[in-house]
Amino acid sequence: MLSETRTQQVMGAIRRKITGRILQPSERLPSIRGLAATMNVSPSTVAEAYDRLTAEGLIYARRGAGFYVAQTAQPFDVTEVEPRLNREIDPFWVTRQSLDAEPHMAKPGCGWLPPDWMPLEELRRALRRVARADDALLVDYGSTRGSFALRRFLAGQFADEGLTTGPDDILLTASGTQAIDLICRLLLRPGDTVVVDDPCYFNFQALLRAHQVELVSVSFTKKGPDLERFEQVLKQYRPTLYITNSALHNPTGASLTPPVAHKLLKLAATHNLIVIEDDIFAAFESEPSVRLAVLDGLENVIRIGSFSKTLSASVRCGYIAAKKEWVEALIDLQVATNFGGPSPVTAELIYSVLSTGGYRRHMYGLRERLAQQRRVSAKKLEELGITPWLMPQGGFYLWCELPDGMDSADLARRALDGDVVLAPGNVFSVSQTMAGFMRFNVGQMSHPETLAPLHTFLRDAG
Structure with a gap:
């Protein structure tokens, strides 16, 4: 068995005190320097141990007052963070679709500009x-x-x-x-x-x-x-x-x-x-x-x-x-x-x-290019019955309303089959009331073929 690191030893000592009820919920933990002296470790080791225990939910930090035992000491598990069966409306999954997309895939749902738009x-x-x-x-x-x-x-x-x-x-x-x-x-x-x-x-x-x-x-x-x-x-x-x-x-x-x-x-x-x-x-x-x-x-x-x-x-x-x-x-x-x-x-x-002056020129040109692309993209989307909620004064997003009765998650699912990554509305909604909306990245829509499959998906879904 591998020996424990000093950080793990400190974490284990705190866990045992919590599970053994020596430290009660809401009770203040020893200061970082105090515990470091007691356990003969460095303050940075205790700080790291406290931070890891905080991330697990066993303890919490109170601003300016130290660390305390959590009321419900349940470790954080990313698999329990709002699990969703419909992955098209899962923020983790949408991010992974964009990051892991193959080079040939269209990505009007991603959150960044193409390489040739950058300096x-x-x-x-x-x-x-x-x-x-x-x-x-x-x-x-x-x-x-x-x-x-x-x-x-x-x-x-x-x-x-x-x-x-x-x-x-x-x-x-x-x-x-x-x-x-x-x-x-x-x-x-x-x-x-x-x-x-x-x-x-x-x-x-x-x-x-x-x-x-x-x-x-x-x-x-x-x-x-x-x-x-x-x-x-x-x-x-x-x-x-x-x-x-x-x-x-x-x-x-x-x-x-x-x-x-x-x-x-x-x-x-x-x-x-x-x-x-x-x-x-x-x-x-x-x-x-x-x-x-x-x-x-x-x-x-x-x-x-x-x-x-x-x-x-x-x-x-x-x-x-x-x-x-x-x-x-x-x-x-x-x-x-x-x-x-x-x-x-x-x-x-x-x-x-x-x-550098080059960056300032880049930003000036980028703003002009995006302004033109927003107008072009909005017009193409409107031809498909997709209406921008407003025309922004900058940036590369258009928040759009789909034709009546169309669910953006269903459209995103269909689009994935055609190698198109979309960002359906409920991904952005805590209340899950944005099923009729979709976010489009106009910088990723300059290729003439990007909207062609979308036209097919909309026709089939309509």
Whole structure:
């Protein structure tokens, strides 16, 4: 039998105390440093053990107050996260269809642009520059906050929007998804309630359910969340978090209007609600819409984002902008779970591209190209009886209503048989009320043959 690691020994000791009722539900665990001294291990070993036990649901973290025994100590099992028999409306399965699709398959349901839409020459030049960097960049761990140059660049961009923040208020992460995961680890415990839009990005649902929280949805309108329902939810459920895209919302493409944004923040402050604003599509707007983080000044709002949509999904790096005390706590969590942020090579590569005029020209051209492709795609879809819910002011998604009586999951199932990956509406809906909708990626619809099989599927299903 292989010997246990020190982390496993610490985890085993805590488990035995919980199962033996030595540690009771809601009881505070020893501090990280205290237990490290008792067990003669390093604080990082205890931190990793606590983090793994938190992920299993045996314990939970209370912000600024340490770790506690969970009321119901049931380990997390991904197979129990909202199991669905109809895999066409399962977020995990839709993601896998897109990621594992063969090169010949059409992917109007995926969430990224084709390679020839991305700044390939800028990436190649940046790779050559990074290859000539100092030895330390190529082989050492990075700093706990991530590349200072990239954080300073982001702080400058935020300042241009009116968000006053410094590089030390920004934490780089391994991805945008990891940014959300770290925030959830810091602020949530099993059984907490989180508000999401209906519809919303499907991986918000998958990730939040992995943290064993309750999801409550609020209908998303063309101006933002339904504020009457939003206020009812805050009063009834007292949620901890709300997560949204305020700019070019996924999947609808809508952006918050100023009146809705101001009212939303007022409600959040009144009900002690923390808002995660995912800004991943903001760069696609030619005219910036209102930003919650700018209006709030990072008091109750945490801004996150990444570069996978505008630069490269292969070069993964995300960021979190938040008030200092939260950033400090998130740094500790990232050290415990990932031993630091993104690869220094990745961060340097991204900074090398972002800081050039070539990238700015790329984004200008990309916005123009997408505007044209949205119009062309909308017209082709309307010819099939598929109607865009609205025409977004940027981005690459069209949220569309299917002909009366047509189920998008059934259409997605038929499409898979013809090597076409679609994103049916209920993938995005906690309430499962979006069966008549479908999200289309216009960037993946430029090939003339993409809609040909869809025409056949619609005819056969009609």
